[in-house]
Amino acid sequence: MTRYPRTSRLLAILAAVLGLAAAAPAQDERALNQLRGVDVEEHIGRTLPLELQFTNDKGEKVTLGDYFGKGDSRPVVLGLVYYKCPVVCDIFMAKTAGMMGSIDYTPGTEYRTLLFSFDPRESTEDAADAKELYFKSFARPVTDSVRAGWVYHTSDAETARQLADAVGFRYKQMPDGNFTHPVCKFIITPDGKISRYLYGYDQDPRDLKLAILEAAEGKLTPTVGERIMAFCYVFDPSMGKYTLRAMRVMQVGGGATLIGLSVLIGLLFLGERARRRAARLVSDHAPGTTGGHSGVRP
Secondary structure, three states: OOOOHHHHHHHHHHHHHHHHHHHHHHHHHHHHHOOOOOOOOOOOOOOOOOOEEEHHHHHOEEEEEHHHOOOOOEEEEEEEEOOOOOHHHHHHHHHHHHHHHHHOOOOOEEEEEEEEEOOOOOOOOHHHHHHHHHOOOOOOOOOHHHHEEEEEEOOOOHHHHHHHHHEEEEOOOOOOOOOEEEEEEOOOOOOOOEEEEEEOOOOOHHHHHHHHHHHHOOOOOOHHHHHHHHEEEEEEEOOEEEEHHHHHHHHHHHHHHHHHHHHHHHHHHHHHHHHHHHHHHHHHHHHOOOOOOOOOOO
């Protein structure tokens, strides 16, 4: 008699386990269905739809074209987010601000940073609040120039979708009102063409600097060190970041060695000439030598 309740409990536990195992594939399938179509399709070289109109964090109507061309030589770091995102966009915007604060290029000076919400429910106040919030992660002085060059935007659903389609950013709204979407920064040239995609939260700040330098198409004036860095690092699409190329490092090292040897040989040559000249002067002025001055007239 006492076995049956115990057996029943065991059977119930087994049934529950089997039920969970059967439910797991269904849950996985639902998750896959939610994520299908959420990806980035790269369109390197494509020009953005510059006619699209947005509202900036001051409540002003602007077009995408206001940020490109017209003699402006600054590339753009562009992000697609929504400001009330519970996790992903918050981390993305904070990490991006921190990365921007750790390189010696300044938004508003060498480049611009433009954020666009793809949630049509968000307002200018949401954009302005996000801007002030993520300035805290910048860890550098927030000057008027920084504020002018780092702008948050809102728009209607169709405009947001057109911009996302242009850069290949696929996102979907979930039944609970939130969105699933990729995590990516888009680097845009000064004339509005897509130059580079940087994926994820935690890129090396060097990658951001190299992408800005590359997108500027020679319009920035890099230092010698930056020129060498840009030569030695090459973007690897399979890894989504800039990687060091050993051959180019060897070329730079070989060139530096050649220059060093040339300078050393030149210094040795000049030193030898100076030594010989000094020896001749001593010889010419020594007493009892030809051309010397002994003080006795012949």
